[in-house]
Amino acid sequence: MSGKKILHDLVVLKNEHxxxxxxxxxxxxxxxxxxxxxxxxxxxxxxxxxSTFLRRPFSIHGFDPVKNTIRxxxxxKGEGTSHxxxxxxxxxxxxxxxxxxxxxxxxxxxVLLVGGGCGVAPLLFLARWLKEQxxxxxxLTGWKRKEDIFEKDVYLQCGEVLVTTENGSEGEMGMxxxxxxxKSDRTFDRIYCCGPDRMMKAxxxxxxxKGIDCEVSLENTMACGFGVCLCCITPTNHGNQRVCMEGxxxxxxxxxx
Amino acid sequence: MIDLSIxxxxxxxxxxxxxxxxxxxxxxxxxxxxxxxxxxxxxxxAVTGNNxxxxxxxxxxxxxxxxxxxxxxxxxxxxxxxxxxxxxIKDFDTNVIVNISxxxxxxxxxxxxxxxxxxxxxxxxxxxxxxxxxxxGMAFGxxxxxxxxxxxxxxxxxxxxxxxxxxxxxxSIQEMAKAVVDGGADIISLINTLLGMAIDADxxxxxxxxxxxxxxxxxxxxVALRMVWQVSKAVKVPVIGMGGIMNATDAIEFILAxxxxxxxxxxxxxxxxxxxxxxEGIEAWCGLHKVGSVKELVGGLIS
Ligand SMILES: Cc1cc2nc3c(=O)[nH]c(=O)nc-3n(C[C@H](O)[C@H](O)[C@H](O)COP(=O)(O)OP(=O)(O)OC[C@H]3O[C@@H](n4cnc5c(N)ncnc54)[C@H](O)[C@@H]3O)c2cc1C
Ligand SMILES: Cc1cc2nc3c(=O)[nH]c(=O)nc-3n(C[C@H](O)[C@H](O)[C@H](O)COP(=O)(O)O)c2cc1C
Ligand code: FES
Numbered sequence: 001m002s003g004k005k006i007l008h009d010l011v012v013l014k015n016e017h018x019x020x021x022x023x024x025x026x027x028x029x030x031x032x033x034x035x036x037x038x039x040x041x042x043x044x045x046x047x048x049x050x051s052t053f054l055r056r057p058f059s060i061h062g063f064d065p066v067k068n069t070i071r072x073x074x075x076x077k078g079e080g081t082s083h084x085x086x087x088x089x090x091x092x093x094x095x096x097x098x099x100x101x102x103x104x105x106x107x108x109x110x111v112l113l114v115g116g117g118c119g120v121a122p123l124l125f126l127a128r129w130l131k132e133q134x135x136x137x138x139x140l141t142g143w144k145r146k147e148d149i150f151e152k153d154v155y156l157q158c159g160e161v162l163v164t165t166e167n168g169s170e171g172e173m174g175m176x177x178x179x180x181x182x183k184s185d186r187t188f189d190r191i192y193c194c195g196p197d198r199m200m201k202a203x204x205x206x207x208x209x210k211g212i213d214c215e216v217s218l219e220n221t222m223a224c225g226f227g228v229c230l231c232c233i234t235p236t237n238h239g240n241q242r243v244c245m246e247g248x249x250x251x252x253x254x255x256x257x
Numbered sequence: 258m259i260d261l262s263i264x265x266x267x268x269x270x271x272x273x274x275x276x277x278x279x280x281x282x283x284x285x286x287x288x289x290x291x292x293x294x295x296x297x298x299x300x301x302x303a304v305t306g307n308n309x310x311x312x313x314x315x316x317x318x319x320x321x322x323x324x325x326x327x328x329x330x331x332x333x334x335x336x337x338x339x340x341x342x343x344x345x346i347k348d349f350d351t352n353v354i355v356n357i358s359x360x361x362x363x364x365x366x367x368x369x370x371x372x373x374x375x376x377x378x379x380x381x382x383x384x385x386x387x388x389x390x391x392x393x394g395m396a397f398g399x400x401x402x403x404x405x406x407x408x409x410x411x412x413x414x415x416x417x418x419x420x421x422x423x424x425x426x427x428x429s430i431q432e433m434a435k436a437v438v439d440g441g442a443d444i445i446s447l448i449n450t451l452l453g454m455a456i457d458a459d460x461x462x463x464x465x466x467x468x469x470x471x472x473x474x475x476x477x478x479x480v481a482l483r484m485v486w487q488v489s490k491a492v493k494v495p496v497i498g499m500g501g502i503m504n505a506t507d508a509i510e511f512i513l514a515x516x517x518x519x520x521x522x523x524x525x526x527x528x529x530x531x532x533x534x535x536x537e538g539i540e541a542w543c544g545l546h547k548v549g550s551v552k553e554l555v556g557g558l559i560s
Contacts, residue, residue, distance in 0.1 A: 005289040007530065045527065053474060054319050055527060096529075223317050223324055224526040228282040230328045231317035240310055240331065 003034050005099070005226055009092045013069060015085070018150040022118070023085050024061065025072045027093060033070065036063040037102035038126035039217055039249040042070070043225040044084070045094040052080040055096065057222050057244075059122035059194075070097075075118035099225050100248050103215055108189030109135050114203050116142040116176050119195025122217055124151065126192060127158035138162065138188070142176030142199075145169045177202040188212055204252035214252040218243045259543045260550035261536070263297070265495040265517045266418040266443040268352050268379055270297035273512065273551055274536050277499050277522030278302050278356035278382060278422075279328065280473075283342055284349060290529040294350035295536060297518060300382055301346065303356045304372070306364040308334045318455035318464040323474030323501070324523060325453050327467040330358055330387065335368045339375065347377040354420065358384040361391055362410050369415045380418035383411060385437075386426070386449045398424035398449075401436035408440025420497065423447040423488070425477075430484045431491035438492050445488060446497035446520065448481045474523040475501040482514050489515025489556055503531070505538020515556040 010027035017023045043055035062071030076085055087093065103126050111130060115123045120141055127137050137159030143149050146169035155161045163171035164179050172179055177199055191214045193203045200216045207214035220243040223229040227245040234243055236254045241247065261272035275298035276284075283301050284293055293299065311331030318325040332338070338355075346353050355372050359365040365383065372381050385398035385407060397407045408421055421437040423430060425448040434445055450471025455464040463469075481500025489496045498516030502508050503524045511519045524531045539551065548554060 005529075007290065007528070051321055052319075053322055053527070054324060221315060221317055221319075223319075223326070223523075224529075226529065227286045228280065229317070229326070229526055230311065230331050231326055233311070233314055233316070233331070235314075 003098060005096060006034075007094060007096050010070075010095050012087050012089055012091045012093060014089065015087050017085070019148055021076050022150065023074055023076075025074065025084065025087065025093070026062075026069055027072070027095065028067065028069045033063070033065065033068050034098045035065070036060050036070065036098055036125075038129045039102035039122055040098045040100050041122075041225075041248060042072070042099060043096040043222075044072075046080045046083050047094075049079055049083040052083065054223055055225060056080045056084070057099070057219075057225055059217070059248075060125050061121045062125055073118065073121040073124075096225065100244055101246065103129075103192060103217075103249050105130075105133060106135065106190035106213065110188050111135055111137055111190045111192065112181070112188045113137060113139045114176055114191060114193040114195070114199075115140070116195030116199045119193075119199070119217075119219075122194055123192070124154060124158075127155060131158045138181075140164070140176055140179055140181060142166075142195075143170075175199070177206070182206045190215065192216075201257055204255075204257040207252065208257070214257075215249055216252055216255070216257075217248045218250060219248065259540050259548070260552070261540060261543075263517055263551060263555075265497070266380065266420075268298070268418055268444075270352060270518060271295070272297045272536050272539065273516075273518040274508065274532050274539070275300060275352075275354075275497065275518055275520045276525060276532060277520035278384065280522040280525050283346055284353070285345065287525070287529055291533050296351045296532055298352035298354055299346075299349065300354045300356050300520060301342075302332060303330045303358040303384055304332055304335050304338045304368055305330055305358050305360075306335060306367050308332070308337070313466040315464060315466055316470075318470065320453070320455055320472065320474075321476060323472055323476030325455055325465060325470035325472050326450070327465045327470035329467070335371050339371055343375055343378075347375070352379050353377065354380045354382055356382045356384050356422070358387045360387060362407050365407055366410050366414055369411045373415050373417065378417075380420055380444070381411075381415060382420040382422050382446060383408065383442075384422050384449065386422070386424035396424055396426070398422075398433065399427050401432050404433055404436040405440040408437045408442050412441030418443045420444040420446050422449055423484075424449045425480060425484055425500075426452050431487050434488040434492045438494055442494060444495050444497060445492065446499065447488060448477065448484050448500045451477050451480060473501070475503055475507075477501050478507065482510060485511055485516050486514040486558070502535070505535045505542055508535050508539055509542055509554065512551065512554045513556070513558045515558075517555050
């Protein structure tokens, strides 16, 4: 599925802070990057951070084959991500890639992308890829408040953008899962969803009721990220599967959601 | 020219660096990162009598300088191993050793008998840390009489090198070592993971679905070194040491403590090519310290 796995020291070209809790690392590779697909992820080694023993997995947020760069959108959670937020231009980061499977093309040409929290990370790459394949994209994202929203302009280049904020300062008030699009008679050929498990399950449930195909990207905790430790498994209708190898993208049918 | 080769039991190894069971899959996934033929040996993950799904997610918790796992021996059983996995790994240019596990003595014996038939498997490693269902879930490896019993039962049916892997969750590791030698072990490997626990304070819940799990990584290295040192003094059979080895210096420490070879486990998750660096690092260390052969280092602790 994914090609030969590599370990490389990538160079930080840019560390762009979007708000208090989110930043984007733009990383350049010393050798030609593989042809990444949306949904794939990388494993990052966090150096000089005593409590960060294992690598940290992050989805590919952007991939530029011309500049030979990848972009990671990272939410600060704990020690590892805090450490990464301090990286500066020119710093090196040891990264393993390409990891995991990828999102698949829908049967039709009209899809909805739903993201919450740092779950939006793989959706931009996905939206761009779908647009290239002439798929009509609607993107729904959920935020706490207006000030937290980022990258809306780049999503607008890919299709229609819908937002919810918890305090109603932009878009509809509430959570993504309560957006009126799910109650309307608008239909899609596929829903792609990424975010906390509870949100993905709620979206999967609504998709199922409407008879819409749904793909989600899981974020199970990982030790290795390349299929050997069996720590990241998820039950599916064909037995335990490794989220880092057979996933992170699964159809909600496989998951029995 | 520094001689890195070592012989333990009947196993001829190019160098003392092996990979630890459960951390190296069946070797396949590592081919992108290293040449398996440059390893002293590979211990593939545990094989049991029948298919096991393992424990529920979450199975992993990161801890200071280590991790807890409760994978629970997920594997497809010995028949699947013989039919589907063995053909893929039998021609690796290294010692491919099978780690076997069971919940009853009969299960251990049945698996060992089947692995005994596989020509290109020169040894098995008996994982006796598994709960003994007949003894109410106590691990075989924590009661010396049952450790002797399971080793002796497997010894009867297994003709090649029998490695027994000890659990550190015991009061006297020397007693366990003697018990498995009495049962007929050719080689002892140690340590398996240390029983531990992680709690998510915010959620007031244990992190692992099984509540407790096995600790590995540098956090356990001092305990592992102590146990390797004690066991190598207590018994005459060769010892394979492991527990938290991250680099060549760690490996040398185990060899000085009395290990003839070492296994690298959790470190492979962070750097899948680490074993090659360890092989090269041992060679460089020997060069620097004017040691002509690693054999001279085994148990070479000055005290
Ligand atoms: C395949 C995959 C892709 C991912 N993609 C992204 C991404 O693109 N951007 C991004 O910001 N994050 C992503 N994550 C989550 C990210 O890996 C974790 O947030 C990160 O490892 C936390 O590291 P830390 O040292 O900062 O936090 P830690 O100190 O390890 O943990 C801090 C808190 O974060 C929680 N946490 C830790 N790991 C995870 C996890 N895997 N999922 C959810 N919560 C976790 C812990 O429960 C803890 O409460 C992804 C995870 C996976 C498995
Ligand atoms: C994810 C994981 C799975 C393991 N599975 C097995 C196993 O199936 N059989 C076994 O004997 N030991 C198993 N172990 C224990 C290791 O082989 C080794 O004894 C232990 O991890 C200590 O070495 P380390 O600190 O270098 O990892 C496992 C360890 C880990 C981390
Ligand atoms: S994280 Fe190790 S198998 Fe998936």
